[in-house]
Structures are given as structure tokens and as C-alpha cells.
Amino acid sequence: MSNTDFILAIEDLTVSFDGFKAVDSLSMYIDKNELRVVIGPNGAGKTTVLYLICGKTKSTEGSIKFKNIEMTTLSEHEIVRAGVGRKFQTPSIYENLTVYQNLEVSYPVGRSVWGSLTFKRTPELSEQVRKIAAEVLLTEHLDLEAALLSHGQKQWLEIGMLLMQDPELLMLDEPVAGMSAKERDQTAELLNQICQNRSVLVIEHDMEFVKKIAHKVTVLHQGKILAEGSMEKVQANEKVIEVYLGH
Amino acid sequence: MTVILDKCFGGKQGAVNLAILAILLLVIFPLWLDLFRLGLIGKYVTYAFVAVSLVLLWGNGGILSLGQGMFFGLGGYCMAMFLKLEASDPISTKIQTTPGIPDFMDWNQITEIPWFWQPFKSFPLTVFFVLAVPTFLAFIIGYAMFKRRVGGVYFAIITQAIALILSILIVGQQGYTGGVNGITDLKTLLGWDIRTDSAKYVLYFINASLLIGVIILSNYVLSSKFGMLLLAMRDKEERVRFSGYDVSSFKIFIFCYAAMISAIGGAMFTLQIGFMSPSFVGIVPSIEMVIFAAVGGRMSLIGAVYGALLVNFGKTMFSENFPELWLFLMGGLFIAVVMFFPDGLAGVYRDHAKNFNLADWLIASYTKWFKKDANMLGDKV
Amino acid sequence: MFGYSMEEVGNIVVMQGFSGLSLFSVLLLMALGLAIIFGQMGVINMAHGEFMTVGAYTTVFLSKMAVEFDIVNSYFVFAIIAAFILAFFIGYFVEYALIRHLYKRPLDTLLATWGLSLVMQQIFRSTFGAKEVSAELPEWLLGSFKPTPDIDIPINGVFVMGLALIVTVGVYLFMFRSRGGLRIRATVQNRMMAGAVGINTQKVDRLTFALGCGIAGVAGAAFTTIASTGPTTGSLYIVDSFMVVVFGGAASLMGTIASAFGIAQAQSILQFFMTSSMGKVSTLMTIVIILMMRPEGLFASKVRK
Numbered sequence: 001m002s003n004t005d006f007i008l009a010i011e012d013l014t015v016s017f018d019g020f021k022a023v024d025s026l027s028m029y030i031d032k033n034e035l036r037v038v039i040g041p042n043g044a045g046k047t048t049v050l051y052l053i054c055g056k057t058k059s060t061e062g063s064i065k066f067k068n069i070e071m072t073t074l075s076e077h078e079i080v081r082a083g084v085g086r087k088f089q090t091p092s093i094y095e096n097l098t099v100y101q102n103l104e105v106s107y108p109v110g111r112s113v114w115g116s117l118t119f120k121r122t123p124e125l126s127e128q129v130r131k132i133a134a135e136v137l138l139t140e141h142l143d144l145e146a147a148l149l150s151h152g153q154k155q156w157l158e159i160g161m162l163l164m165q166d167p168e169l170l171m172l173d174e175p176v177a178g179m180s181a182k183e184r185d186q187t188a189e190l191l192n193q194i195c196q197n198r199s200v201l202v203i204e205h206d207m208e209f210v211k212k213i214a215h216k217v218t219v220l221h222q223g224k225i226l227a228e229g230s231m232e233k234v235q236a237n238e239k240v241i242e243v244y245l246g247h
Numbered sequence: 248m249t250v251i252l253d254k255c256f257g258g259k260q261g262a263v264n265l266a267i268l269a270i271l272l273l274v275i276f277p278l279w280l281d282l283f284r285l286g287l288i289g290k291y292v293t294y295a296f297v298a299v300s301l302v303l304l305w306g307n308g309g310i311l312s313l314g315q316g317m318f319f320g321l322g323g324y325c326m327a328m329f330l331k332l333e334a335s336d337p338i339s340t341k342i343q344t345t346p347g348i349p350d351f352m353d354w355n356q357i358t359e360i361p362w363f364w365q366p367f368k369s370f371p372l373t374v375f376f377v378l379a380v381p382t383f384l385a386f387i388i389g390y391a392m393f394k395r396r397v398g399g400v401y402f403a404i405i406t407q408a409i410a411l412i413l414s415i416l417i418v419g420q421q422g423y424t425g426g427v428n429g430i431t432d433l434k435t436l437l438g439w440d441i442r443t444d445s446a447k448y449v450l451y452f453i454n455a456s457l458l459i460g461v462i463i464l465s466n467y468v469l470s471s472k473f474g475m476l477l478l479a480m481r482d483k484e485e486r487v488r489f490s491g492y493d494v495s496s497f498k499i500f501i502f503c504y505a506a507m508i509s510a511i512g513g514a515m516f517t518l519q520i521g522f523m524s525p526s527f528v529g530i531v532p533s534i535e536m537v538i539f540a541a542v543g544g545r546m547s548l549i550g551a552v553y554g555a556l557l558v559n560f561g562k563t564m565f566s567e568n569f570p571e572l573w574l575f576l577m578g579g580l581f582i583a584v585v586m587f588f589p590d591g592l593a594g595v596y597r598d599h600a601k602n603f604n605l606a607d608w609l610i611a612s613y614t615k616w617f618k619k620d621a622n623m624l625g626d627k628v
Numbered sequence: 629m630f631g632y633s634m635e636e637v638g639n640i641v642v643m644q645g646f647s648g649l650s651l652f653s654v655l656l657l658m659a660l661g662l663a664i665i666f667g668q669m670g671v672i673n674m675a676h677g678e679f680m681t682v683g684a685y686t687t688v689f690l691s692k693m694a695v696e697f698d699i700v701n702s703y704f705v706f707a708i709i710a711a712f713i714l715a716f717f718i719g720y721f722v723e724y725a726l727i728r729h730l731y732k733r734p735l736d737t738l739l740a741t742w743g744l745s746l747v748m749q750q751i752f753r754s755t756f757g758a759k760e761v762s763a764e765l766p767e768w769l770l771g772s773f774k775p776t777p778d779i780d781i782p783i784n785g786v787f788v789m790g791l792a793l794i795v796t797v798g799v800y801l802f803m804f805r806s807r808g809g810l811r812i813r814a815t816v817q818n819r820m821m822a823g824a825v826g827i828n829t830q831k832v833d834r835l836t837f838a839l840g841c842g843i844a845g846v847a848g849a850a851f852t853t854i855a856s857t858g859p860t861t862g863s864l865y866i867v868d869s870f871m872v873v874v875f876g877g878a879a880s881l882m883g884t885i886a887s888a889f890g891i892a893q894a895q896s897i898l899q900f901f902m903t904s905s906m907g908k909v910s911t912l913m914t915i916v917i918i919l920m921m922r923p924e925g926l927f928a929s930k931v932r933k
Contacts, residue, residue: 080488088486094482094483101475116473117471117473391920403738404672411912419906537739538739571753577746581739581743582743585737586729589736
């Protein structure tokens with residue numbers, strides 16, 4: 001496969017578990033600064049695709065190129081270091097640490113054993129933490145223990161932790177699950193802001209939310225792409241209505 | 248100055264607690280106890296090295312090693328091999344068939360010193376091997392296991408099996424290891440008779456000082472970003488991995504570090520007690536060392552020392568007078584600590600003396616460190 | 629080879645193989661119980677060996693009774709049942725008093741059950757003495773038959789193996805063909821859901837744990853036919869049994885059988901050619917090295933996480 005301008009190029013990606021193909025020769029391309037939403041019924045392979053990109057699941061066949069670097073052979077932390085950030089479905093934060101510490105742990109300095117032993121806090125770090133905290137609306141809670149945040153705030157904190165890494169591709173698995181309507185709107189605004197200088201890949205069920213953020217939508221069904229394009233185009237697609245939107 | 252205080256002593260409270268321990272070990276015990284009892288304390292202090300290693304590994308890292316005894320033993324054996332060679336000079340072993348080799352080799356019809364004993368003729372090499380052999384073994388085990396994401400109970404069982412293998416091997420290879428009796432009749436260290444009263448005092452003080460040093464170093468490790476990541480890995484390993492950290496290398500490091508500390512304890516045991524045997528290597532001693540840390544408080548470096556001292560004091564008392572009661576007590580201790588006092592003595596201390604946060608001082612020191620710097624930087628901005 | 633002719637080596641392998649079968653049977657029974665508890669519930673039972681000892685002492689005790697009432701030839705079947713029942717009920721109680729409080733803390737369960745094993749060992753010692761005791765075996769279990777003049781096959785070994793296979797088939801039928809087994813498997817796969825459809829998951833846990841302990845009791849009964857029983861008998865088998873479970877892949881019955889067979893055979897055949905300790909060392913070492921390369925065990929299947 002030749003080099004492309006895409007930030008992420010997935011080609012012929014297949015993964016099978018004991019013969020069952022959860023993802024079946026999937027090809028998908030994401031542009032720089034694009035916000036792509038992947039939708040589809042349960043078991044369509046959405047989360048598996050995300051796992052494959054971030055290296056948690058190893059592919060059976062096919063290639064994933066991020067900035068033209070092959071990702072399928074790298075381990076998770078190498079993929080993160082290459083510039084891919086990944087948010088878990090349920091908020092995964094360090095409950096016993098403060099918001100400030102949560103953001104600080106994610107700061108991409110002192111990532112080696114020796115680096116972490118000799119790590120010193122710098123003004124740049126503090127500045128970065130405050131900047132990100134402002135973006136994810138947590139400035140007032142910097143000293144609060146993360147366990148005390150609301151569910152929505154925990155989701156934001158995890159997004160903030162990813163932003164600390166300054167990734168070029170950010171992947172979010174159902175970021176607004178369990179959020180109030182107001183929090184959903186705020187999150188949509190946040191995502192629209194975030195994707196101004198990076199690409200974002202979102203898995204989501206909430207169609208209202210998808211409408212607010214998606215540049216382009218990919219519909220997955222049984223490990224394959226059913227449709228791809230703008231929200232209007234996908235919503236009008238008969239096959240999509242049949243397997244997914246119809247009910 | 249405050250940074251050093253926080254980083255190496257665990258904050259003001261930690262420094263006070265450490266000072267109390269140091270005074271107890273270095274002043275009160277030597278003044279109060281006779282040499283025999285002080286020797287017992289010295290023995291317990293060597294176990295405390297292992298207990299401290301388990302606070303790092305298990306309490307903070309969530310990695311339960313049931314094989315710490317083998318690192319203790321390997322450190323002890325390396326030291327014992329050097330002392331044994333020194334004690335086996337041709338003159339004092341002239342009644343043997345082959346003079347100049349350790350007595351148990353002679354009894355097993357071995358006529359020359361095997362190759363892997365050769366480096367232990369040199370003291371600098373011996374010191375190197377005391378630290379390097381256990382660390383290297385830990386590295387191999389850690390590399391194989393952590394790179395493949397083996398953890399939790401699997402790791403515990405496999406380290407236990409390896410401890411069993413090593414102890415059977417030592418017992419079985421009598422001619423090379425001294426077998427079930429171990430390596431005994433150790434006399435001098437570089438010509439200095441370690442059996443004299445003055446030597447015993449000197450070794451006791453070296454031992455206790457080394458322990459204090461190890462605690463200070465470990466405080467530093469725990470208060471650094473490494474320590475925070477260790478806790479983060481224990482509670483949310485995946486998140487740490489997806490923040491771009493190579494989780495396995497952190498675990499390998501802390502496992503190697505814990506092995507090295509344990510080995511120092513083992514080497515000091517050999518020097519003070521004058522022998523080393525497979526009874527410190529196998530399953531039972533390894534798991535007993537876990538209970539020292541558990542009784543003291545799995546999160547508290549200093550608590551672990553008290554745990555080691557208390558449990559062993561109890562063991563000496565009871566197993567001499569009521570050997571039957573002791574196993575009940577020991578078993579009950581395992582159950583009670585886990586069920587009712589998961590934070591050990593340090594937790595009880597914390598709950599009953601709110602101003603003396605012994606168990607919390609680790610966590611508190613992180614918070615303090617971060618908050619202070621945050622405020623400091625905040626002022627500048 | 630080691631100074632033996634090929635024919636002698638063949639005979640040695642056959643005879644050691646049969647003595648390995650006794651070890652295989654005991655390991656298999658131990659590992660079955662452990663695998664049920666560990667593989668299905670994620671609980672490490674370090675006192676499992678002591679449940680085997682419970683079964684062994686039960687059998688020894690009943691054999692003494694049998695001598696008095698002169699029913700030595702028929703008591704053994706009852707002894708097996710009694711061993712199972714006693715170990716089952718002790719396990720039931722232990723789950724209630726100890727294990728159920730620790731389900732979320734597997735490492736702590738490991739330590740607590742180790743404490744339990746110390747207490748149980750001391751109870752054995754205080755009750756039955758530190759000396760090893762043997763069961764009075766019925767006559768039909770003694771002796772051996774000789775298919776060729778150079779090969780001796782002990783009958784007790786064959787009996788123990790038969791017992792192990794019956795129990796294994798029983799466990800298989802229970803787990804995969806009965807409603808009780810279905811409840812256990814449902815609880816393992818989705819505890820919340822199992823609770824939601826009306827399965828009393830607490831009760832299932834307790835019965836599963838008790839069942840595992842009961843099988844260890846049967847292992848103890850089997851054990852009395854091949855060796856004598858002491859307070860620490862069980863603890864000698866605990867590491868080997870864990871290795872069998874882990875090596876076989878915790879959730880796979882076939883894996884457990886195969887790995888029990890492999891480990892027992894390797895140990896007893898190697899022990900003949902090397903010293904007994906080196907035989908054990910090389911077997912365990914091989915397992916550990918294989919486990920380091922393939923930590924999920926030999927028979928684990930790839931699943932979608």
C-alpha cells in the first residue's frame with residue numbers, strides 16, 4: 001500500500017475469533033482534522049475496530065496505517081506514543097488521585113522507568129494542566145479527588161487526560177453514555193472544538209448527538225461497512241434504516 | 248530542603264516515624280537488650296528487608312510474589328559461598344580427602360571447587376553477585392511474565408512454584424550446595440572473625456543502618472512519579488497502558504528492585520547468623536514473609552518493619568513454649584489480617600491516632616508534594 | 629540409554645508409567661476440585677490440599693472401624709462417600725465463614741486460605757498425631773498382576789485410576805448436562821444476569837466451592853490406597869495441583885486431564901532415571917518455562933474480549 005494523505009488508513013482489516021469474523025475485510029479512511037462517527041447495531045464490530053486500532057486486539061489480516069506508519073505490529077503504548085489516544089467506554093480515571101494529578105499522570109514526559117523516577121514538575125506542565133482543565137470545564141475542581149466528580153465530569157476528565165497527550169487521532173467509545181442533555185450539548189461543543197487541530201473517531205448510539213458532531217458517518221453491520229457518508233446521506237440509506245435506524 | 252524531606256522521608260510525619268524506628272533499632276535495642284536478644288532482633292531485621300520489598304511490590308504495585316524467599320536465600324547463599332571458601336583453607340581442612348574445599352563437597356566425593364563457586368573467591372565479586380544474581384533472576388521471571396501480561400494469582404502461583412523448584416534443587420544438589428543443612432560453619436570475613444561479640448555488634452549496626460537506608464531509598468521511589476504510576480497500575484492498568492506507558496517495564500523494575508532489597512537482607516542474615524540453608528528459600532518462608540508485610544500494613548514501609556519484628560518475636564516466643572499454639576496463631580493471623588485488618592498495624596495506628604497518620608503518610612506525601620508544587624507554580628503564573 | 633537395554637527401558641517405562649498413573653489419578657482429582665473453584669470462581673484455595681487430607685483421614689478412620697466390625701472388604705466404597713461428604717460440608721462452612729467475604733480480593737483469598745491450611749494442619753496434628761497413619765486396605769486392592777514376567781502392575785493403582793475417571797465423567801456430566809452445572813456456568817459467565825433470572829448466585833458459589841472440596845476429599849480417599857497419611861500430606865500436592873490447573877488452561881476439562889497425565893508421567897518416569905528431586909525439578913521447570921511462553925495454558929481458546 002502506498003503512502004496517503006490520510007491520518008488513518010485501514011485496509012482489508014479482518015479479525016476472527018475461532019472462525020467468527022468480528023471484523024470482515026474492512027477498509028476505512030479518515031482525513032486530517034476530520035470528526036468521524038461510527039454507528040451500527042450491537043455486535044456490529046464497532047468496539048472491535050477501535051480495539052484493533054489501539055492495539056488491544058491483534059488483527060488476523062489487513063493493515064492499519066496511522067500517518068503512513070503500520071500500527072498492527074506495534075504494542076499499545078507504542079501506538080499511544082505515535083499519537084493515538086483512546087477513551088474507554090466507562091470512564092477510566094484514577095479515582096484516588098485529584099483531578100490535577102490525573103491530568104499530570106497523562107502528561108507525556110517521564111514515560112520511561114528512569115524518566116518517571118527523575119521526573120520533575122515544570123511550569124509548562126502546570127500551564128498545560130490548567131489549559132486542558134479549562135477546555136474540559138474542570139478548572140474549579142482541580143484539587144478535588146476524582147472519585148467525587150459526577151459521571152459526566154469523569155467522562156470529561158478522561159477526555160482531558162487524552163488531550164494532555166496531545167494526540168493527532170483521538171478515539172472515543174460512547175462518550176456521552178449516561179450524560180444529561182446539558183452535558184451532551186457541552187460535550188458536542190467540546191468535541192467540535194477539539195477536532196480543529198486533530199482527527200477524532202467516535203463510536204456513538206445517540207443519533208441526536210451524532211448529528212451535532214459528525215463530519216462523516218460510517219455504518220457498520222456484521223463486521224462490514226454498510227454505508228458511509230454525510231449524516232443526511234446515511235440516514236436516507238434504505239439498508240441502514242432496515243438494520244439500524246428503523247428500530 | 249522540604250522537597251528532600253518529602254521525597255526521602257515521606258513528609259514530616261514520615262520523617263518522625265522513621266526517626267522513631269531508627270532510634271529504636273540503633274539506640275534503644277542495643278542499650279536495652281543483651282547480645283543474644285539483640286542477635287534475634289538482628290535476624291528479624293534481615294526479614295524486614297523482605298517485608299519492605301513486599302510493601303513496594305504487593306501493597307503499592309498489586310503484584311503478589313510468593314517467591315521472595317528465593318531472593319533472600321540467593322543473596323544469603325552468595326555471601327555464604329564466599330565465607331565458606333574462606334573458612335575452607337587447606338590448613339583447617341587438612342583432615343579431608345581433598346583439603347582446601349568446603350567440607351560438604353568433600354563428603355560428597357567432589358574433589359575440586361566447581362566453576363560456579365570460583366567467582367566467590369573474590370569479595371568484590373561476591374558483593375556484586377549478592378545484588379546481581381537475585382536481580383537477574385527477577386528480571387528473567389519478570390520479563391517473561393509481565394511482557395505477557397501475567398499478573399494476579401497466576402503470578403503468585405508461578406513465583407511459588409519457582410521458589411519450590413529452587414529449594415528442591417538446593418536440597419538435591421548436596422555436593423554443590425550443602426543440601427538440606429545449608430552452608431554452615433562460617434568463620435571469618437576477609438580475616439575478620441564474625442563470631443566475636445564485637446563483630447556481632449558491628450554487623451547489627453550495619454544491618455540496621457542498611458535497612459534505614461533502604462527505607463529512605465524506597466520512600467524516594469514511592470514519592471516519585473514512578474510511585475504514583477505504580478498505584479495507578481495497581482488500580483487501572485489499562486488506563487496507564489493507554490496513556491503511553493510500557494506497564495511491563497515498570498513492573499519488571501519494581502520486581503527487580505524488590506528482589507535486590509530482599510537479597511541484601513539475605514546476605515546480612517548470613518553474616519550475622521553464620522549460616523544459610525534452604526529453609527529460607529521454599530514456599531513456607533516465602534509466604535510467611537508476606538504476612539510480615541500484611542501484619543505491619545501492606546502500604547507502609549515502616550509498618551512492615553514492625554510487622555516483621557512483631558511476628559517473629561511472637562514466633563520465637565510461642566514456637567519455643569507452645570509449638571502447637573503457634574501454628575494456630577500464625578494461621579489465625581493470616582485470616583484475621585486479611586478479613587479484619589487489611590491495612591495491618593499501620594491501619595490500626597492510623598485509626599486510633601488521627602494525628603499520627605502512619606499508613607496514610609505515603610498517599611499524603613503524594614498529595615502534599617503535588618499540591619505544594621501546584622501552589623508554588625500557581626503563585627508564579 | 630543410562631546403561632539399560634532397550635527392553636529394560638521399555639519395561640521401566642511401562643512400570644513407572646503405571647506408578648505414574650496413581651500419581652496422575654490423585655493429581656487429577658485434586659486438580660478437578662481446584663479447577664472448579666479457581667477456573668469457575670477465580671478463587672485460589674491454598675487449603676485445597678488439607679481437604680484432601682480430610683478425606684484421607686476419614687478413610688483411615690473408617691478403615692480402623694471396619695477392622696473392628698470385620699467389614700474390611702466392603703467398607704471402602706462407603707469411605708469414599710464419607711470422605712466426599714465430610715470435605716463437602718467443611719468446604720460449605722469455609723465458604724460461608726471466610727471465602728464469600730473475599731470474592732473481590734483474589735490475592736487476599738490466597739493468603740487467608742493459606743492461614744486456613746496452617747490451622748487445619750495443626751488440627752490434624754493435634755487430633756491424629758504427627759505420625760503418618762495408613763488405612764487397612766481390603767484384600768482385593770492388594771497385590772498386582774503380571775502381564776509379562778518383567779512387568780508388575782499394582783491393582784490399587786488401577787483402582788485409583790478407575791475412581792478418578794468415574795469422578796471426572798461425573799463432574800463432566802454435572803457441569804455440562806445438569807441444571808446445577810448450568811447454574812454454575814451461568815453465574816460464571818454473567819453474575820448479574822444470572823442473579824437477574826432468579827439464580828441464587830450466593831448459593832451457587834457456596835455449592836461450587838463445597839463441590840470442589842468434596843472432590844478433594846475423594847482424592848484423599850484414593851490417596852490412602854497408595855501411601856500413608858500425615859498432617860502435611862495435602863500440602864505436598866498443592867503446588868503440583870496448581871500447576872496442573874494452570875498448565876491445562878483453567879477452564880478446560882480436557883486440558884486438566886491431559887496436563888495431570890503429562891505432569892504425573894513425566895515426574896514418575898524421570899524420577900527413575902534421575903534422582904527423585906531432579907525428576908521433580910525438571911518437570912516443574914519445564915512447566916514453568918512453558919507457562920512463561922504460553923501463560924494462558926495449553927488448552928485455552930481465543931475469545932473475544
